[in-house]
Amino acid sequence: xxxxxxxxxxxxAAAALATATRAxxxxxxxxxxxxxxxxxxxxxxxxxxxxxxxxxxxLSAAIIDRLSLTEGRVDxxxxxxxxxxxxxxxxxxxxxxxxxxxxxxxxxxxxxxxxxxxIYEGRPNVTVDAAGICLKSGNAALxxxxxxxxxxxxxxxxxxxxxxATTGLPADAIQLLDASSRDSVKELMRARGLVDVLIPRxxxxxIKTVVEESTVPxxxxxxxxxxxxxxxxxxxxxALTVLLNSKTQRLSTCNTAxxxxxxxxxxxxxxxxxxxxxxxxxxxxxxxxxVAAYSDAVVPATDEDFGTEYLSADISAAVxxxxxxxxxxxxxxxxxxxxxxxxxxxAAAREFVARVDAAAVMVNASTRFTDGxxxxxxxxxxxxxQKLHARGPMGLPELTSTKYIVTGDGHIRT
Numbered sequence: 443x444x445x446x447x448x449x450x451x452x453x454x455a456a457a458a459l460a461t462a463t464r465a466x467x468x469x470x471x472x473x474x475x476x477x478x479x480x481x482x483x484x485x486x487x488x489x490x491x492x493x494x495x496x497x498x499x500x501l502s503a504a505i506i507d508r509l510s511l512t513e514g515r516v517d518x519x520x521x522x523x524x525x526x527x528x529x530x531x532x533x534x535x536x537x538x539x540x541x542x543x544x545x546x547x548x549x550x551x552x553x554x555x556x557x558x559x560x561i562y563e564g565r566p567n568v569t570v571d572a573a574g575i576c577l578k579s580g581n582a583a584l585x586x587x588x589x590x591x592x593x594x595x596x597x598x599x600x601x602x603x604x605x606x607a608t609t610g611l612p613a614d615a616i617q618l619l620d621a622s623s624r625d626s627v628k629e630l631m632r633a634r635g636l637v638d639v640l641i642p643r644x645x646x647x648x649i650k651t652v653v654e655e656s657t658v659p660x661x662x663x664x665x666x667x668x669x670x671x672x673x674x675x676x677x678x679x680x681a682l683t684v685l686l687n688s689k690t691q692r693l694s695t696c697n698t699a700x701x702x703x704x705x706x707x708x709x710x711x712x713x714x715x716x717x718x719x720x721x722x723x724x725x726x727x728x729x730x731x732x733v734a735a736y737s738d739a740v741v742p743a744t745d746e747d748f749g750t751e752y753l754s755a756d757i758s759a760a761v762x763x764x765x766x767x768x769x770x771x772x773x774x775x776x777x778x779x780x781x782x783x784x785x786x787x788x789a790a791a792r793e794f795v796a797r798v799d800a801a802a803v804m805v806n807a808s809t810r811f812t813d814g815x816x817x818x819x820x821x822x823x824x825x826x827x828q829k830l831h832a833r834g835p836m837g838l839p840e841l842t843s844t845k846y847i848v849t850g851d852g853h854i855r856t
Contacts (some may be wrong), residue, residue: 445584445629448617449636452557452582455612459580460554462611464531467578470609471527474574475520477605478598482516488597489566496564496590504694504753509564509591519570526574526820532839533580547849552842554580556638559630560823561586561652563644566594573602573616575823579841584637586619586630588644595621631656641836643824646751661836664801664827665751666696666779668809671768671794673785674705678712680806681784685716687808688782690723694753696825697780697812701748701758703768706732709761713737725755732761748775765790769797778827780804780812801827801834 459467478485489511496509532552539549558581562568569585576583587595599618607613619626630637634657642652646665653660670688672681688699704712709732717737720727727733728743740759747758748771762768772781782804783794791805802812802825812835814822819837826832832840 445619445626446633446636448584448614448619449557449630449633451614452584452617453636455614456554456556456580456582458612459577459582459615460533460556462580464533466609466611467531467580468527470577470606470611471523471574473605473609474570474602475523475527477601478516478520478523478570481601482513485516485594485597485601486511486513488593489591492566492591492593499590501564501590502754505564505590507694509566509594511566511594515567519567522571522815522820523574525815526578526838529578529820529838531578532842535839537844544853545850546853549847549849550844551847552839553845555841555843557582557584557636558841559584559586559633559637559640559658561627561630561640561642561644561648562588563648564588564590565643566591566598568643569595569598569618570602572823573599575820575838575841577606577611577615579838581638581841582615582617584617584619584630586626587621589621592621627652628655631658634658641823661824661826661832661840662828663824663836664696664779665777666698666809666825667701667749667751667775667777668697668699668780668782669701669703669768669772669776670699670782670784670809671703671762671765671772672705672708672712673765673768673783673787673790673794674707675787675790676705676708676712676784677786678708678715681712682715682719684782684784684806684808686719686723688810689720689725689757690755691808691810693755695810696751697809698753699757699782699809700750700752701760701775703760703762703771704733705765705768706761706763709733709736713759713761720757723755725757727757727759729759730761733759751777765793769794772798772800776800779825780809782807782809801825 535552537550560572603613640658713736728747729740734740780802781800814835822835
């Protein structure tokens with residue numbers, strides 16, 4: 443089946459979803475969650491084949507981690523669907539409303555996009571998250587995962603489609619596109635008029651390609667070259683805790699810290715502790731000369747290092763002379779995802795928050811909190827780093843558009 447044929451079936455499914463009640467959609471989500479748990483064995487078997495093939499192909503440890511499923515991760519995906527079922531339905535929410543001077547009643551309400559295409563790399567959990575959040579927000583999902591997770595995604599999609607069908611909603615609300623060639627990506631990006639919006643999730647090259655080549659409107663999710671700035675007024679114990687969690691809590695996520703900036707006035711007190719802690723955690727530090735002066739284990743940093751989203755046990759590091767220098771560094775190398783400051787100075791925190799251009803700014807908190815679940819949104823479709831329509835974690839409301847409903851009583855314009 444071609445992508446256009448699947449998109450047409452998705453449009454038919456979207457029409458049914460647009461009028462589905464919250465109760466019906468929530469029943470489908472709960473059925474999907476139960477099915478994942480009940481059929482975990484076949485999902486894990488398919489995933490094991492993908493992981494084995496990935497190792498044979500020489501995929502990195504970080505990519506294998508993203509690809510791998512366990513019984514616990516399957517349970518977590520099911521739990522995310524149950525949590526989503528408990529969230530308010532965004533469809534039909536009145537964003538604003540008023541009665542105009544001429545007596546017309548005006549309401550702006552949330553409505554589904556219709557058909558949402560998601561292009562993503564080797565994370566099978568995205569299949570479930572994307573399918574669930576699209577269904578709850580009334581959208582049909584066209585899923586195009588990576589070839590490295592093809593077996594896992596096929597097994598997950600089959601389970602989800604079967605579950606949805608038992609609730610009276612169309613199974614075509616969730617469809618998986620062929621991942622064996624790039625043709626399906628090209629067709630999806632050209633399906634303007636059939637696909638309402640496209641969301642890429644993955645590395646910089648994937649996102650760049652989709653943004654530049656798609657004729658379908660794109661919500662851009664960005665890479666995460668996230669920074670932690672240790673201010674002159676930082677509590678250094680707190681700073682070390684926040685920094686280590688930002689980097690090491692999970693290496694392969696977009697909200698993991700990839701760079702640390704340290705104010706020169708606290709470098710002597712802080713860097714030896716931080717470098718020792720990183721060495722103990724197995725993290726390689728790519729530092730400027732000021733950082734390298736504190737440890738022989740530091741690898742000299744290149745300009746490319748400061749702009750890299752490592753997704754591995756690596757981090758770049760630099761000493762800066764001021765908060766302004768830290769902001770300038772972040773402006774040059776950051777990806778407008780998540781930036782953090784550790785400081786006890788209210789003035790410094792306010793200045794950092796005001797000047798740093800990012801989807802999320804953390805004050806004395808780990809970058810790892812930029813996440814739909816952590817923000818209380820439930821599962822997310824991605825972290826938007828653009829400024830139009832949605833920015834930051836994209837939960838249910840961000841998967842909707844709006845329409846104006848105008849109600850009169852024979853009103854005419856004069």
